[in-house]
Amino acid sequence: MTQAPARPHRVVIVGAGFGGLEAAFGLKGAPVEITLIDRRNHHLFQPLLYQVATASLATSEIAWPIRYLLRDRPEVTTLFANVGGVDAANKRVLLDDGGSVPYDTLILATGARHAYFGHDEWEPFAPGLKTLEDATTLRRRILVAFERAERETDPEVRAALLTFVVIGAGPTGVEMAGTIADLARDTLPRDFRHIDTRMARVVLIEAGPRVLPAFPDDLSAYAQRALESLGVEVVLGQPVTECTADGVVYGGNKLAARTIVWAAGVRASRAAEWLGAPADRAQRLQVEPDLTVPGHPEIFAVGDTVTIKGPDGKQVPGIAPAAKQEGRYAAALIKARLNGETLPPFRYKHAGNLAQIGKRLAVIDFGWMKLRGALAWWIWGIAHIYFLIGLRNRIAVALNWLWIHARNQRAARLITQGSSKVAQ
Amino acid sequence: MTQAPARPHRVVIVGAGFGGLEAAFGLKGAPVEITLIDRRNHHLFQPLLYQVATASLATSEIAWPIRYLLRDRPEVTTLFANVGGVDAANKRVLLDDGGSVPYDTLILATGARHAYFGHDEWEPFAPGLKTLEDATTLRRRILVAFERAERETDPEVRAALLTFVVIGAGPTGVEMAGTIADLARDTLPRDFRHIDTRMARVVLIEAGPRVLPAFPDDLSAYAQRALESLGVEVVLGQPVTECTADGVVYGGNKLAARTIVWAAGVRASRAAEWLGAPADRAQRLQVEPDLTVPGHPEIFAVGDTVTIKGPDGKQVPGIAPAAKQEGRYAAALIKARLNGETLPPFRYKHAGNLAQIGKRLAVIDFGWMKLRGALAWWIWGIAHIYFLIGLRNRIAVALNWLWIHARNQRAARLITQGSSKVAQ
Numbered sequence: 001m002t003q004a005p006a007r008p009h010r011v012v013i014v015g016a017g018f019g020g021l022e023a024a025f026g027l028k029g030a031p032v033e034i035t036l037i038d039r040r041n042h043h044l045f046q047p048l049l050y051q052v053a054t055a056s057l058a059t060s061e062i063a064w065p066i067r068y069l070l071r072d073r074p075e076v077t078t079l080f081a082n083v084g085g086v087d088a089a090n091k092r093v094l095l096d097d098g099g100s101v102p103y104d105t106l107i108l109a110t111g112a113r114h115a116y117f118g119h120d121e122w123e124p125f126a127p128g129l130k131t132l133e134d135a136t137t138l139r140r141r142i143l144v145a146f147e148r149a150e151r152e153t154d155p156e157v158r159a160a161l162l163t164f165v166v167i168g169a170g171p172t173g174v175e176m177a178g179t180i181a182d183l184a185r186d187t188l189p190r191d192f193r194h195i196d197t198r199m200a201r202v203v204l205i206e207a208g209p210r211v212l213p214a215f216p217d218d219l220s221a222y223a224q225r226a227l228e229s230l231g232v233e234v235v236l237g238q239p240v241t242e243c244t245a246d247g248v249v250y251g252g253n254k255l256a257a258r259t260i261v262w263a264a265g266v267r268a269s270r271a272a273e274w275l276g277a278p279a280d281r282a283q284r285l286q287v288e289p290d291l292t293v294p295g296h297p298e299i300f301a302v303g304d305t306v307t308i309k310g311p312d313g314k315q316v317p318g319i320a321p322a323a324k325q326e327g328r329y330a331a332a333l334i335k336a337r338l339n340g341e342t343l344p345p346f347r348y349k350h351a352g353n354l355a356q357i358g359k360r361l362a363v364i365d366f367g368w369m370k371l372r373g374a375l376a377w378w379i380w381g382i383a384h385i386y387f388l389i390g391l392r393n394r395i396a397v398a399l400n401w402l403w404i405h406a407r408n409q410r411a412a413r414l415i416t417q418g419s420s421k422v423a424q
Numbered sequence: 425m426t427q428a429p430a431r432p433h434r435v436v437i438v439g440a441g442f443g444g445l446e447a448a449f450g451l452k453g454a455p456v457e458i459t460l461i462d463r464r465n466h467h468l469f470q471p472l473l474y475q476v477a478t479a480s481l482a483t484s485e486i487a488w489p490i491r492y493l494l495r496d497r498p499e500v501t502t503l504f505a506n507v508g509g510v511d512a513a514n515k516r517v518l519l520d521d522g523g524s525v526p527y528d529t530l531i532l533a534t535g536a537r538h539a540y541f542g543h544d545e546w547e548p549f550a551p552g553l554k555t556l557e558d559a560t561t562l563r564r565r566i567l568v569a570f571e572r573a574e575r576e577t578d579p580e581v582r583a584a585l586l587t588f589v590v591i592g593a594g595p596t597g598v599e600m601a602g603t604i605a606d607l608a609r610d611t612l613p614r615d616f617r618h619i620d621t622r623m624a625r626v627v628l629i630e631a632g633p634r635v636l637p638a639f640p641d642d643l644s645a646y647a648q649r650a651l652e653s654l655g656v657e658v659v660l661g662q663p664v665t666e667c668t669a670d671g672v673v674y675g676g677n678k679l680a681a682r683t684i685v686w687a688a689g690v691r692a693s694r695a696a697e698w699l700g701a702p703a704d705r706a707q708r709l710q711v712e713p714d715l716t717v718p719g720h721p722e723i724f725a726v727g728d729t730v731t732i733k734g735p736d737g738k739q740v741p742g743i744a745p746a747a748k749q750e751g752r753y754a755a756a757l758i759k760a761r762l763n764g765e766t767l768p769p770f771r772y773k774h775a776g777n778l779a780q781i782g783k784r785l786a787v788i789d790f791g792w793m794k795l796r797g798a799l800a801w802w803i804w805g806i807a808h809i810y811f812l813i814g815l816r817n818r819i820a821v822a823l824n825w826l827w828i829h830a831r832n833q834r835a836a837r838l839i840t841q842g843s844s845k846v847a848q
Binding site: 040041042058059060061063065067068071072074077078079080081099132133136143144147150151190191192193194392395396399400403409411412413414415416417 | 465466482483487489491495496501502505523557560567568571574614816819820823827833835837838839840841
């Protein structure tokens with residue numbers, strides 16, 4: 001080297017989800033200065049978000065203050081701010097409030113939002129599930145529907161209030177449908193006087209030919225049977241063509257429902273737009289094999305905001321382990337470069353797919369082994385508790401699950417935010 | 425009796441706080457049909473609400489679905505509805521949605537809201553603490569103030585962001601001030617890079633001559649010293665004369681502060697207005713010695729919405745045990761009347777006053793014994809866990825307190841609801 005660096009290499013990470021946080025963890029010990037920017041003050045364990053939406057877990061049990069997770073890393077500065085763009089020419093991240101943050105290396109880990117395939121007007125009627133506020137909104141809608149049904153005298157309106165439609169039968173849709181069915185059948189019945197909550201209909205509508213399309217056929221078939229035994233009606237091969245305040249239309253049928261959950265699709269963040277870089281239909285950035293943006297070796301993109309192929313030639317799935325592997329790879333490559341070295345391209349290792357079906361069953365596909373039923377549920381539960389951060393949250397989540405199993409009681413049946421308005 | 429009743433006696437209870445819920449519990453076994461109406465779906469353990477506002481507890485740990493608490497009482501119907509008035513002539517409770525509920529006996533347990541003594545324009549700048557939404561709003565404001573201070577370069581603005589004013593030094597004000605000081609001094613310091621959170625100012629302003637005016641002089645003096653040792657600045661004898669977005673004015677001094685907590689006063693619900701009945705300055709209903717409304721022996725009023733004198737000639741305080749005793753008395757008198765009997769007037773038994781000061785100290789006045797310091801804190805903590813409902817919440821709250829003591833970590837440091845708006 002011809003001269004010693006005047007200042008440490010500056011890494012800016014946008015987004016403290018699984019990918020961004022893992023990148024920050026992976027850079028521990030490197031001679032870098034890190035700025036981690038997120039518009040939330042918390043890291044969210046999204047795989048369990050549906051349990052907040054269904055009153056099983058409290059918000060604070062699956063969320064951690066980002067600063068707290070990095071409190072012992074003086075070289076990391078956490079910024080609670082909205083990013084509005086990237087000035088790649090001048091290597092600055094632009095903040096919504098007019099400020100900007102310079103970088104030598106940038107890691108975009110900005111995730112995805114749910115998407116309505118050109119029907120954004122459906123969102124007010126069919127909210128999705130990506131943030132804590134999404135989860136408490138869904139929780140409120142589900143609980144308020146039962147409350148209104150209890151007071152409703154018109155049998156048609158009552159039936160619509162007691163019909164819950166979940167659109168999309170990926171893991172989130174399957175988990176939402178199964179848990180709403182449990183809520184109606186096990187948790188609520190003794191609490192109401194004028195309605196039998198066990199008569200609530202839970203309808204899972206999927207455009208494709210089977211539930212859990214990422215799983216092998218036999219696990220999909222098992223999951224469908226398990227859902228049906230919980231009372232979920234599974235509708236396959238039917239895209240939803242309309243969502244309104246009154247219900248949904250699919251295959252020409254109108255289904256009256258006051259609660260609709262959107263679990264059918266996601267669109268990447270605006271990262272591709274910020275960079276003017278090539279993206280796929282879902283706005284996911286196309287990246288090089290080393291996860292950098294074409295023409296910008298100093299910009300990495302990881303997690304749900306990118307599209308990349310795995311070693312099997314299939315698209316790397318939008319799941320937490322993939323985002324974490326990508327974040328770890330970006331950190332490792334930055335470290336290597338600082339030593340004047342490089343690394344072979346990113347290689348995704350698929351650990352498996354898991355989905356819970358109601359409170360006692362699950363399906364797991366490890367590739368080399370398939371599991372289903374109660375044993376799969378135990379592995380699912382232990383894996384999720386293992387991946388939570390910190391002993392306190394592990395104890396708290398285990399405690400809540402124990403109560404759900406032993407007493408059918410869910411910890412967080414709270415109608416909050418605007419309850420007085422919707423109560424009328 | 426000349427004839428058997430054609431239908432059970434109908435009791436309507438408005439409000440499922442401590443008073444209303446205790447009345448419902450007390451009517452167990454009586455030949456009555458009960459309708460319990462609340463605009464919330466949950467009963468709230470208000471004495472610990474400040475711990476939600478200061479990120480120590482999760483919302484679901486101090487709130488229970490009302491229906492769940494009465495699930496084994498088929499004669500109790502819970503209505504999630506807003507009450508808009510009472511038609512005392514026709515014995516009907518009027519709902520906001522146009523419906524109405526007939527009663528033979530009515531129990532009004534509608535509580536109180538914080539009040540601004542003719543300065544309602546202060547509310548946006550100095551929110552109070554009565555509901556879960558109030559608590560998450562305050563939590564957001566407190567946490568966002570630290571976040572903004574971290575990014576602020578103007579030293580004056582930064583100082584205002586790091587100044588927290590609590591108005592009113594009753595138990596809620598003392599507990600808020602002490603806990604904010606703990607948060608700034610013990611929980612947050614290692615998480616920030618540009619500010620020293622231990623430099624945050626917490627200023628407790630009280631119009632009266634001492635903190636905790638309901639306690640004996642020596643405990644007030646102790647509480648003040650204990651607060652000051654936590655770093656709280658205590659200002660006495662100074663009414664606040666202005667609250668704005670920039671701060672407060674008291675005694676002619678202007679104090680720049682971006683976070684203000686209102687703990688200075690309450691006003692009763694609209695129950696007196698609904699009935700056109702006599703009330704005191706704080707809108708509290710004046711009731712007969714048997715807790716009925718003058719001229720309406722069939723209408724009881726209990727808890728924070730009434731004013732009544734205790735056996736010592738002093739006003740019965742607006743605390744949970746008083747509301748519970750009143751609710752229990754109303755239930756007992758209704759039962760007695762159904763047997764053609766009556767009861768002696770309500771007689772309040774004062775068990776004591778408690779207040780926590782920071783995370784390790786408390787003051788307790790049992791009347792026959794006064795306690796202060798660490799031992800008082802243990803009694804305070806055990807008493808509060810005892811009065812929580814259900815084993816799960818007791819374990820969860822104990823777990824959180826353990827973490828606060830052992831690790832200085834608070835479970836619920838979440839900025840939610842509108843965080844993206846305030847972040848800018």
